[in-house]
Amino acid sequence: MKYLVIRGQNRLEGTLPIHGAKNSVLPILAATLLTGESALHNCPRLSDVDAACGILGHLGSQVRREGACILVRPGNTGDCCIPEEMMRRMRSSIVFLGAIVGRWGRARISLPGGCELGPRPIDLHLAALEKLGVQIREDHGYLDCRAPEGLRGTVIPLPFPSVGATENVVIAACTARGETVVKNAAREPEIDDLAAYLNGCGARIRTAPNGDIHIQGVPALHGGEHRVIADRIAAATYLSCTAAAGGDVTVTGVCSEHLSAVLPCFEEMGCRLWVTPDSVRLQTQGRLRPVRSVRTLPYPGFPTDAQSPLMAAACLADGTSMFVENIFESRYKQVPELRRMGADVEVEGRVALVHGVSRLHGAAVRCTDLRGGAAIAAAALAAEGETTLAQIEHIDRGYEALEENLRRIGADARREEAP
Numbered sequence: 001m002k003y004l005v006i007r008g009q010n011r012l013e014g015t016l017p018i019h020g021a022k023n024s025v026l027p028i029l030a031a032t033l034l035t036g037e038s039a040l041h042n043c044p045r046l047s048d049v050d051a052a053c054g055i056l057g058h059l060g061s062q063v064r065r066e067g068a069c070i071l072v073r074p075g076n077t078g079d080c081c082i083p084e085e086m087m088r089r090m091r092s093s094i095v096f097l098g099a100i101v102g103r104w105g106r107a108r109i110s111l112p113g114g115c116e117l118g119p120r121p122i123d124l125h126l127a128a129l130e131k132l133g134v135q136i137r138e139d140h141g142y143l144d145c146r147a148p149e150g151l152r153g154t155v156i157p158l159p160f161p162s163v164g165a166t167e168n169v170v171i172a173a174c175t176a177r178g179e180t181v182v183k184n185a186a187r188e189p190e191i192d193d194l195a196a197y198l199n200g201c202g203a204r205i206r207t208a209p210n211g212d213i214h215i216q217g218v219p220a221l222h223g224g225e226h227r228v229i230a231d232r233i234a235a236a237t238y239l240s241c242t243a244a245a246g247g248d249v250t251v252t253g254v255c256s257e258h259l260s261a262v263l264p265c266f267e268e269m270g271c272r273l274w275v276t277p278d279s280v281r282l283q284t285q286g287r288l289r290p291v292r293s294v295r296t297l298p299y300p301g302f303p304t305d306a307q308s309p310l311m312a313a314a315c316l317a318d319g320t321s322m323f324v325e326n327i328f329e330s331r332y333k334q335v336p337e338l339r340r341m342g343a344d345v346e347v348e349g350r351v352a353l354v355h356g357v358s359r360l361h362g363a364a365v366r367c368t369d370l371r372g373g374a375a376i377a378a379a380a381l382a383a384e385g386e387t388t389l390a391q392i393e394h395i396d397r398g399y400e401a402l403e404e405n406l407r408r409i410g411a412d413a414r415r416e417e418a419p
């Protein structure tokens with residue numbers, strides 16, 4: 001069993017380059033099934049990325065990593081099936097569905113199980129793919145998908161701007177016949193990044209001024225080279241760590257515009273910010289002030305993934321902060337763990353009231369999910385004494401070498417393995 005051991009209350013100082021975005025690289029890896037040989041730069045070392053590479057390997061692609069670059073050469077085993085254990089390893093593996101049917105006209109994938117963020121249905125993905133001409137049948141826990149006449153473009157209005165459903169359609173529609181228009185599409189920067197990669201491979205994807213995504217199908221795509229954008233959520237997490245523990249840290253290589261909903265919260269909490277197009281410096285000044293309300297929304301609203309790390313900082317503010325989670329149910333799983341460290345948080349449905357306390361204390365706690373785990377690490381950096389954080393495999397899904405990065409900015413954090 002692996003643990004993170006964090007001794008809190010070191011002031012954080014220094015500069016931290018931000019790794020590539022998990023949520024970009026995963027759909028881009030899926031999209032390589034439809035393209036030719038590709039070189040993807042700035043790929044973070046994450047267990048979710050390994051899982052996606054494993055799925056590609058299973059489907060016949062040759063995948064090789066050279067440092068932060070992943071080289072993919074699509075192949076063909078004739079197998080269009082993702083077995084259950086692979087689907088379980090990475091929840092977002094549903095994003096492979098559009099790519100597999102786009103490439104082979106059929107797919108068989110195990111139904112993704114539930115997850116720790118409440119029910120995470122895939123109805124929007126399936127309804128959208130059906131509109132493109134995919135026939136979907138449930139069969140003993142598997143989804144059997146077939147497009148006997150190939151995929152054909154159409155207008156797909158999404159009832160909710162689901163990130164994953166938008167990505168599935170964008171990928172599948174690239175080589176469909178005719179034009180596909182995704183209305184009410186998700187606008188997350190990772191979708192633009194996916195489109196940039198696909199356009200570099202010969203796709204014809206453009207976003208209209210009203211946000212609709214138009215995909216003009218082409219007969220085939222070729223290979224390409226692409227640099228994955230930086231992870232805005234990792235950047236928001238390290239800024240939250242600094243706000244919580246106190247210090248002066250600059251995150252670099254990240255597009256600050258992607259953080260436009262997050263940065264005002266730090267300012268409201270009394271932090272000083274220096275922002276350039278590709279860096280953010282945050283300096284704390286005395287005790288944090290509360291943030292009146294943080295409401296998670298689809299992009300460009302406040303990202304749900306940054307909610308829990310920011311909450312860790314709010315736990316130490318001089319007053320009450322309110323969080324409203326509008327994207328996922330059960331996204332306050334970190335709260336009982338934060339309470340073990342002395343935090344005062346009330347949860348009622350989608351609302352969390354965080355009554356700031358003057359100090360937190362170290363405790364034996366566990367990661368409840370990826371971002372919840374990051375929140376607990378942020379709280380541990382601010383807490384008196386030592387925190388032992390278990391189940392860190394959640395953190396390894398989305399943060400490359402978290403403890404090394406934290407040490408780089410002055411934290412006392414180490415990974416330990418217990419028998």
Ligand code: UD1
Nearest residue numbers: 023092119120121122123124125162163164165305327328
């Ligand atoms: C992606 C991100 C995740 C982020 C989330 C919201 C990746 C790999 N993951 O997840 O980090 O937290 O966007 O920004 O990019 N929904 C349905 N039916 C569907 C699909 C979604 O009801 O078919 C619901 C979900 O249950 C959830 C909401 O829509 O409540 C948002 O989900 P979605 O935008 O699809 O998120 P993901 O793509 O799963």
